[in-house]
Amino acid sequence: MQNLSVHVPAQGQLISLVENVSFTVGAQEIVGLVGESGSGKSVTAMALMGLLDSPGVRITGSARFKGQELVGMPPRLLRRLRGRDIAMIFQDPMTAFTPVYTIGWQIEEQIRAHTSLSRKQAQQRAITLLAEMGVPDPAQMAQRYPHQLSGGLRQRAMIAMALSCNPSLLIADEPTTALDVTVQAQILELVRGLRSSHGSSVLFITHDMGVVAQTCDSTLVLYSGRIAETGPTADLFAHPSHPYTAALLASIPPITGPRPAHLPTIASAPPTPHTRPVGCAFAPRCTYAHTPCTTSQPALVPISAQHAAACVLPTEGTPLPPRLGTVQTAQAHSAPHQTGTTPL
The missing domain is CATH 3.40.50.300 (P-loop containing nucleotide triphosphate hydrolases)
Incomplete structure (x- = not known):
């Protein structure tokens, strides 16, 4: 799939439900x-x-x-x-x-x-x-x-x-x-x-x-109809590079280490398709948000060969909390899938 977008008519205009998903x-x-x-x-x-x-x-x-x-x-x-x-x-x-x-x-x-x-x-x-x-x-x-x-x-x-x-x-x-x-x-x-x-x-x-x-095996994180982060599941869980991914992972009860008194939650709610902000759609709920996040929509930034995130933090060198060891991922216990022509 390459740059798939879905628009529907609403309030006299076309509203994007999904935007440039690949x-x-x-x-x-x-x-x-x-x-x-x-x-x-x-x-x-x-x-x-x-x-x-x-x-x-x-x-x-x-x-x-x-x-x-x-x-x-x-x-x-x-x-x-x-x-x-x-x-x-x-x-x-x-x-x-x-x-x-x-x-x-x-x-x-x-x-x-x-x-x-x-x-x-x-x-x-x-x-x-x-x-x-x-x-x-x-x-x-x-x-x-x-x-x-x-x-x-x-x-x-x-x-x-x-x-x-x-x-x-x-x-x-x-x-x-x-x-x-x-x-x-x-x-x-x-x-x-x-x-x-x-x-x-x-x-x-x-x-x-x-x-x-x-x-x-691999994971694509969507937020408000746009790709927030994508990559191999084990890598994405161990090294989340978008604050939304990190917040989703933080909401999972850990299976190792101390038991938290309360699980973190993401404040507020996602924007509706016709109320998306100009810049990053997650910025109003993000604890890392600053001026560059509100001026333009961030592009997908390569983190590694297969891992990318639509966030300015990786280019600024801001690390997010790692989750390695907290959740066992599929790669740890599933057989490798066969390679070949991609069906989609």
Whole structure:
């Protein structure tokens, strides 16, 4: 993806929800897209999937998937890709599933839409997928309606449907938000295993930096629709170079060292798209903010070969508190992903 921007009409003008977002998801790589609610994470995913079709929405930039340009692709061609080559796990499986059809029927429908399998073969494929996702008694569960399953089982069924056609790219939009910690850990383990079991690359969207640490190879931090920082997860966690990233990391309870009496919080709230300040969007909430932060929007500054931050502090030599040793990152316990042609 290169310089993707999403503009919507509001108050008689075009307002940018996402602005010049660029990143790459490598073959069998898990990339985290993180930020507070309203930062533009889901909008970015919806733009990739071609699901922002409201009147007046304008999407610019480039999003290439296996050599094909997704931005501006005709809906007929997008429908061939969605579900087959690019699949999405939505935030709330209760609203993502159609309530009047069984779980199995909905998985079968996607399989038959993108493959040549017969109805009986699609039914068996759906049951097999539910079993692979750890759903107990999958044949019986396939006959149930969404409201008859718990949140964890609905999420597993949503993942099964997303994987039904072995997509090259899976977009997981906050798949663990509404789940308890035990089920969340199980879902994260499933996501981490996708690259070995199905050969999928994953774009993992979340607001939880702890989840990113456990799951993602590299991380992109969004703030108010713009990139704040990007880099390998281990490097970004050990050496945050944007105050927003450092503040997100500081809000994670430490697993080593003394137990803090109170976790730090970020004052106030992010700006709305039509109230962004002239300079750095984070400046009104930043304890490091000074004059250069309020005059112009900072560009992404290279910190290392793969690490960059949109902040003036790195060029001024202002270090931020390191987080090394506080949170175990995915690189410490996940197998290296394969290299190859980037799917996105």
